[in-house]
Amino acid sequence: MQNSKVITHDVIVVGAGLAGTWAAMTAAENGVKDVAVLSKIHPLRSHSGAAQGGIAAVLNNVRPVAGTGPRGPLEQIPPGDDPVDSFDLHMFDTIKGSDWLGDQDAIEIMVKDAPDIVIQYEHMGCVFSRTPDGRIGQRRFGGHSAPRANFSADRTGHVLLHTIHEQALLHNVKFYSEWYVMDLIIEDNIARGVVAINVLTGDIHVLRAKAVMFGTGGYGQAFKVTSNAYANTGDGVALAYRAGAPLMDMEFVQFHPTGLYRHGFLMTEACRGEGGYLINKDGERFMAKYAPDKMELAPRDLVSRSEQTEINEGRGVMEDGQGIFLDMRHLGREKILERLPEVRDLAIAFAHVDPIDDPVPIQPTAHYSMGGVPTTVDGEVLANANGDLITGFYAAGEVSCVSVHGANRLGTNSLLEASVFGRRAGRAIAEFIKGGAKLYPISGDPAKKNTDYVTELFNNDGEELVEDIVQDLKATMTNKVGIFRNDEDLKSALNDIHQLQQRFKNIRIMDKSSRFNTNLSMTLEARNLLTFSEVIVAGALNRTESRGAHSRTDHPKRDDENWLKHTMAHKDEDGRPKLSYKDVTLYWDRFPPQERKY
Amino acid sequence: MSNKDLQRTVTVSIQRFNPDVDKKPHMQDYQVKMWPGMTILDALHEIKTHQDGSVTYRRSCRHGICGSCAMHINGRNTLACKTPIISELDQNDRVTIGPLPYLPVIKDMVVDRTSFWEQYLRVKPWLIPPENIPEREFRMSQEEVKALHDAEACIMCGACYSSCAVIGMNKKYMGPHALLKAFLRVLDPRDTAPSERLEIVSQADGVARCHTIFNCIDACPKGLNPTQAIETLRKLAQKRQKYEEAKKERQKHLNEPIPS
Amino acid sequence: MYKSTGFISWLLRRISGVALVLYLFTHLWVIGAANSGVEVFNNRLDAVQTPLFKFLEIALLAAVVYHGLDGIRLLLIHYFDLTEYRKSMFWAVFILAAILTLIGGAGILIIMANGG
Numbered sequence: 001m002q003n004s005k006v007i008t009h010d011v012i013v014v015g016a017g018l019a020g021t022w023a024a025m026t027a028a029e030n031g032v033k034d035v036a037v038l039s040k041i042h043p044l045r046s047h048s049g050a051a052q053g054g055i056a057a058v059l060n061n062v063r064p065v066a067g068t069g070p071r072g073p074l075e076q077i078p079p080g081d082d083p084v085d086s087f088d089l090h091m092f093d094t095i096k097g098s099d100w101l102g103d104q105d106a107i108e109i110m111v112k113d114a115p116d117i118v119i120q121y122e123h124m125g126c127v128f129s130r131t132p133d134g135r136i137g138q139r140r141f142g143g144h145s146a147p148r149a150n151f152s153a154d155r156t157g158h159v160l161l162h163t164i165h166e167q168a169l170l171h172n173v174k175f176y177s178e179w180y181v182m183d184l185i186i187e188d189n190i191a192r193g194v195v196a197i198n199v200l201t202g203d204i205h206v207l208r209a210k211a212v213m214f215g216t217g218g219y220g221q222a223f224k225v226t227s228n229a230y231a232n233t234g235d236g237v238a239l240a241y242r243a244g245a246p247l248m249d250m251e252f253v254q255f256h257p258t259g260l261y262r263h264g265f266l267m268t269e270a271c272r273g274e275g276g277y278l279i280n281k282d283g284e285r286f287m288a289k290y291a292p293d294k295m296e297l298a299p300r301d302l303v304s305r306s307e308q309t310e311i312n313e314g315r316g317v318m319e320d321g322q323g324i325f326l327d328m329r330h331l332g333r334e335k336i337l338e339r340l341p342e343v344r345d346l347a348i349a350f351a352h353v354d355p356i357d358d359p360v361p362i363q364p365t366a367h368y369s370m371g372g373v374p375t376t377v378d379g380e381v382l383a384n385a386n387g388d389l390i391t392g393f394y395a396a397g398e399v400s401c402v403s404v405h406g407a408n409r410l411g412t413n414s415l416l417e418a419s420v421f422g423r424r425a426g427r428a429i430a431e432f433i434k435g436g437a438k439l440y441p442i443s444g445d446p447a448k449k450n451t452d453y454v455t456e457l458f459n460n461d462g463e464e465l466v467e468d469i470v471q472d473l474k475a476t477m478t479n480k481v482g483i484f485r486n487d488e489d490l491k492s493a494l495n496d497i498h499q500l501q502q503r504f505k506n507i508r509i510m511d512k513s514s515r516f517n518t519n520l521s522m523t524l525e526a527r528n529l530l531t532f533s534e535v536i537v538a539g540a541l542n543r544t545e546s547r548g549a550h551s552r553t554d555h556p557k558r559d560d561e562n563w564l565k566h567t568m569a570h571k572d573e574d575g576r577p578k579l580s581y582k583d584v585t586l587y588w589d590r591f592p593p594q595e596r597k598y
Numbered sequence: 599m600s601n602k603d604l605q606r607t608v609t610v611s612i613q614r615f616n617p618d619v620d621k622k623p624h625m626q627d628y629q630v631k632m633w634p635g636m637t638i639l640d641a642l643h644e645i646k647t648h649q650d651g652s653v654t655y656r657r658s659c660r661h662g663i664c665g666s667c668a669m670h671i672n673g674r675n676t677l678a679c680k681t682p683i684i685s686e687l688d689q690n691d692r693v694t695i696g697p698l699p700y701l702p703v704i705k706d707m708v709v710d711r712t713s714f715w716e717q718y719l720r721v722k723p724w725l726i727p728p729e730n731i732p733e734r735e736f737r738m739s740q741e742e743v744k745a746l747h748d749a750e751a752c753i754m755c756g757a758c759y760s761s762c763a764v765i766g767m768n769k770k771y772m773g774p775h776a777l778l779k780a781f782l783r784v785l786d787p788r789d790t791a792p793s794e795r796l797e798i799v800s801q802a803d804g805v806a807r808c809h810t811i812f813n814c815i816d817a818c819p820k821g822l823n824p825t826q827a828i829e830t831l832r833k834l835a836q837k838r839q840k841y842e843e844a845k846k847e848r849q850k851h852l853n854e855p856i857p858s
Numbered sequence: 859m860y861k862s863t864g865f866i867s868w869l870l871r872r873i874s875g876v877a878l879v880l881y882l883f884t885h886l887w888v889i890g891a892a893n894s895g896v897e898v899f900n901n902r903l904d905a906v907q908t909p910l911f912k913f914l915e916i917a918l919l920a921a922v923v924y925h926g927l928d929g930i931r932l933l934l935i936h937y938f939d940l941t942e943y944r945k946s947m948f949w950a951v952f953i954l955a956a957i958l959t960l961i962g963g964a965g966i967l968i969i970m971a972n973g974g
Contacts, residue, residue, distance in 0.1 A: 041656070042711075044754055045664040079855070122735040125725025125786065127743060127750045134737030134856035152750070158663060159750055166724035200704065229658040262635060265661040346661055349680050350635065467647030510651025515618050516705040519651035673861065699860055763865045809871075810935050811864035812944045823941055832936070 003203045004447040009174075010034035010433055012194060012209040014181045015236065016043030018157075018415065019397025019422035020215025021164045021173075023379070026426025028171040032433050035173050038196055038207070040180040040231065040521065043165050047217055047229045048397075048418060051157025052268035052342060053141060054149030055121075055419070056412035057114035058085045061131055062138040062147045070294075071275055074139065074147050076131035085146035087111050092591060094413060097143045097299045098406025099548035099558065100593040101249070101566070103585040106377045106402040110413075113420040118150050121419070126163045128152045129339070139339075140273040143299035143410040143598075150412075154268050154342045157415060164419075180521045181235065183450050184212065184243040185442055189383055191393035192440045195450045199521065202514030204454065206447045210437040211429045213394040214240065214373065215422060221525075222533050223366035223482075224474040227259050227266040236399040238528035240373045241535065245381055245390055246568045248401040248582070250371035250532065251539035254409055254549045255483050257303040259365025261323040263350050267343050267362055269411040271355075272296040274339055276328040278307065279359060280315040291598040298598040301408040301549040304364040308483045311363075318361050325359035332356075364483060368409055370549065371536070372401040374568065374582070379425025385568045385582035392437065394429055396421035403566060406584075407548020457523060462506035466526045469500050469507070473529055476500075481537055486554045490541040497534045504530060538577040539567040560593050607631045608687055610641050612653060613696035615703050623703065625694075628653075630683075638678040638686065638695065639667055655707035662819060665755030669707045670696040675757035675817040698760035714759050717772045721780040721798055726791040732853040736788050739856040748822045749782035758814035758824055764807050771807045772799065774814040774824030781827035784834060788852065793842045796835045805832045863948045871928050874921035881918050912970045916963040923962070924955040 011027055013020045016039035024035045039046065060083040062074045077083065090111040095102055122128060122136060129137035129151055141149040152159045168175075176196075182204075183195035193208040219234025220226035241247050257278070258267040272278070278296050280286045290306040291298035298306075307324045310316060317323045328336060333356050336344055340355070347353050347360045373395040374382040381393040381400075397418035404417055473496075480493035504527065511519035545559035546552050564584055569577040586592070607629050615623035628645045639657055646653045656666040660679045667678040672686050672694055686693040701709035758774040765771055772780075780799050783789045799805050805828050814824045834841045888906055891899040905911075928951050934940060940947065 041658055041664075041666060045656075045658050045666045047659065047664070049753075050659050050661070050663050119733075119735055123727060123731055125727070125783075125788065127738075127746050127782075127786070128735075130738055130740050130743050130856075132740065132856065132858055134739055136735050153747070155663070155751065158753070162723075162750075163725075169719065170724045229660065229664065231658045263661070342663070349662070350637075465648060511654075513616060513618065513652065515616060516654055516708050518654050519646070522647075675860075761860045761862075763860060763862075763868065766860065809868045810932065811862065811868050812941075813860055813862050813864055815941060815944070816862065826939055826941055829936060829939075 003201075004205055004451065005203075006206045006208060008208045008439065009036040010209065011036070011211045011213065011429055012207050013037040013213045013215060014194060015039060015046070015215035015217060015397070015399070016165070016175065017046035017048035017215055017217055017397060018160060018164060018418035019399075019425070020213065021168050022419055022422030023213050023215060023394065023396060023426040023429060024173045025164065025168040025171050026423045027430045027433070028168070028173050030427060030430035032430050036176060036207070037168070037173055038176045038179045038181055038194070040178065040199070040235070042177045043175055044162065045231070046161060047232055048415070049158045049161040050227075050229065050266065051160075051415050052154040052266060053270040053273065054139060054151035054156050054412045055118055055160065055415035056090065056141070056144065056148050056410070057118040057150055057416065058087055058090050058111070058148055059115055059118065059136060059138060059150060060085050061135040064147070070297075076133055076135065085148055089145055090114070090148065093144050094404065094410055095406075095591050096594070096596055097408055097410040098404075099408055099596055100560070100564065100586070101403065101406030101547060101584055103403050104587045104591055105585045106404050109377050110404050110417060110420050113424075114416055117416070117419045117423065121160055121163060124163050124167050126152065126159050128159075139270060140297060141411045142269050142272065142297045142303065143294070144412070148412070149270070149273065151270065153338070154270055154340045160415060160419070180524070181239065182524055183446060184239040185446055186243040186245065186390060186393065187440075187443060189388075190391040190440050192442045195446050197521070199516055199518070202517055204447055204451050206442065208439060208442060210439050211392045211394060211432055213379070213396070213425055213429060214399050215395070215397045215418070216399045218369035218398040219529070219532055220366045220369070222473060222477045222529050222536070223253075224478040225259060225262075225264040225363065226366040227256055227264050228366065233525035233528050234369070234532045235525065235528050236395070237372055238531040240381070240395070241531060241569070241571055244571065245373055245393065246384060246570050247532065247535050248371055248374035248566050248568050249403060249407075249539070250535045250569060251543055251567060252370035252407050252549050253366060253536065254300055254368040254370060255304040255364040256300055256367035257307055257364055258326055258362040259367070260346060260350055261318060261361035261363050264365040265346055265350065266365070266367065267326060267346065267360065268340070269300070271326055271328055271340060271343060274328075274335060275331050276326055278303070279325040279327050280310045281317050282315060286310050286315070294598040299408055299410060300367075301551070302598060304483055305551055307364055323361040323363050326362045327359040328355045329357065329359065366478070368414060369398055370401065370403070370405045370407065370409055371539070372399045374566070375400045375402055375421070377402060377421070377424065378428035379421055380428060384570075385580050392432070394425045396425045407550060454520065457507070457509055457520070458512045460507060460509075462508045464503050464507045466507050466509070466523045469503050470526050470529060473497070473500055473533060477533055477536075481540060483551060485540055485550070485552050487541070490537055493537045494534065494541065497530060497537060501530050501534075535569045535577045538579060539569060542579055543567060558596070564593065604634045604684065605632055606691070608683065609690070609692040610645060611692055611694045612645075612706065614653070614706055616652070616705050617703070632683060636683050638671055638681045638683055638693065641683050642678060642695070654705045663753060665753035668698055668755040668757040668819070670698055675699075675761045677755060677757070677819040680819055698756055700760050700766045709760070711756060713769050714756055714773070714775065717776040718754065718779060720772060721776045721783075721795070723779045723783070725783060725786065725789055727788055728790045728849055728852065736852045737854060737856055738787055742787050745785055746782055749778050749785070749827060751820050752778055752822055753820060755819060757817040757819055761813040761817035763811050763813060764809060768803070768807065770803045772804050774808075774828065777805060777808070777831060778822065778824045778827045781831055784831065787845070787848050790845075790849065792834075792845050793838055796831065796838050796841070799831050800835045805835065863945060867928065867948045867951070870924055874925040877917070877921040878925060881921070909970070912966060916959065916966055919962045919966070920955065920959040923958045924951065927951045927955050
């Protein structure tokens, strides 16, 4: 902490997953020489790499075999034959999946950019699974009316991440690996830089830039059972919020139906896409009750709610009745080995069952954060519900809320979102820089402010261990702000969080060394968890309807008249979330709101 | 084994070293109460968050895809997140954990991977595509994809690299990870620089340095086979000319459907 | 060092290789004496017929046999994908080399004991 420097770059990107790396590479490709990416873990460890199932795009490579029904086999489309998929269909599926909260202009852009970006990945060297005639393989996915999940076995995210990282290296993007960003500097609505800890040495530096971009990912670690990595602590949303940027639609947290029981690890939706069944204690495919048409391939919020209902009504499996079985035995050995090898490996390693021979125990798991920092379709961060921008601040990927997923995200649309809007943000940043963006001065001494804060944390020899506070937060969020919410639970949750924030003042950090202090970074992450969790609860409490992933037992219906709008949350002077609302962009003539049934 | 047995207290012996304060590495023991299904990573998390915050290690995804938590457990390299603690206990209910060998230790289980990443860059991991880029995707056959499956599944965790006795003696050796990556690109039908790549891996510190000790295969948490990739590169390097011609021939048809 | 069968195999390969090179120099030193006349030649030959050198001969046999068999193993590995059998191949070389050394060594010792 002794050697604080001021480092300057044209562009600073925080987060080296798909969104951040696309933005950095695209900016570099478009003439910005000085792009730096900061990541608190090595770029290749980013959680984008954990995505499994596929990336959605209307490529029309594959169609269902005629006459075999919605779960039948797929075949490649012979050249010249009619396509089965269209932009309109992809749009409609996404809009319906979002329960009509998605901004349709943004969805249109994403859907239309999709084929190009998937092809670009392939041209950059991504190894996709293929159809017999050599085209990119596609499979079915929940909520999609046509097979448009372009996949690479069940490690699509992994291959995309490695490919884009290699390309960024080729374009001489500079990576600051294991630098933890702890503060964002916004003054007079202009983003000026960040403050980061070089984890290796413990030194805290100020990094100035003409443009700052956040690709920091989601915040599943606020929950007990989550598919998210330890790293997904919502640092980006917390930093942006504390720096004065709004957060949008935070109450919409997606619970993925098939997380491995107890651990929460993702068992890709493709398990169901390839034909897997969900079975309750009585051996029945209970989805017939909740989504007779799409069955297991209904959108995630619906399936999770169905599972949770089965569990709550006593038809769950495993000793505590909190599980559901995912049965893939009928898929056959060959298909599982070829298309779902990673998932099989997980089941064997962590649940001690082989999906070839036995059903796999799963449960709903906190998976994706629909909410985040609101942006335009070019990744520019909004300052308020009126659409004013924060100059020089960009965001894309899970940390952002454009919004393309609205109240619930369809699978394979996240890899797509991160790639499309990461690229668009990169272009927008390049335009901004080439158009004469300035390097604004930073007032005060943010290095000292943050160093003092860290010193204060070190010297604060309180009685609480950070982990205990985090575990209590996770319990609150999972039990009271989970799949089914109600007024009483949410109010209680808000209370819990305020108490936890108080308790946080009494913590003790055990490791006070400066070298590679992950005790410190975990503490700062905990602070972030407490910050944005409050915003989630506030939004959920105020939204007296059920829409998409936000399900209230005391307000079970969707209420378009009062609630067809985005929640915006700003931090007020007392540090509490102040809510306002923003309209949803709808094409009333093309995709008017409908009842959402599957 | 009854449930009670699975929840007993065990000893986790960790190699500690902070160069700022320690003269040399030393072992430190911690007691941990197991729960059913607990992994080494879970045990470390328990120790770090409740007993000794200074125990330092890298981790992220918890399920074997990010590659952060490769470390040395009971004498072999593997991912901490995928190793159940119960299978690692010796007769004294003890498991021994240390950093990956052969790399400089930054702190406890965190090692300096500079040489690892340098070798990765050295083989030019990005695709070098042909000049005529079609509007749609290049065509690759299912067999061609299958041949690349091992190489593209690599998560760059470093377990192989730091288990290799050659690396132990010669930090300039490219290493199984880089050679596996080179193999990916050499075999990729879309790559147009096979000669250049084979040239790179045929350098003094390339494929020739592999002595088929096979530690890499034993260490790889993904069950990959870098040695076979290296052998294939060796063979191809010997017939560089022929391979390049075969590739050029294949690339004439890269935009055509694969015949059935 | 990261301990493994593969590492031992490699180590023995190196040691046997070095030993063979040393043997070569020794051998040339002995045979080369042919240029220096009968007496020098006989002296050197006697020097390497002592019991010590008989034991070294057994060691030489071990080196030749191990290095040769391991060489065959390497050739097979090079041309075929025998990853699945890697451990058994290491052990096959160890054991075969040991057996051949024992048999040959026994032979050398017996001949030595019988004054030949």
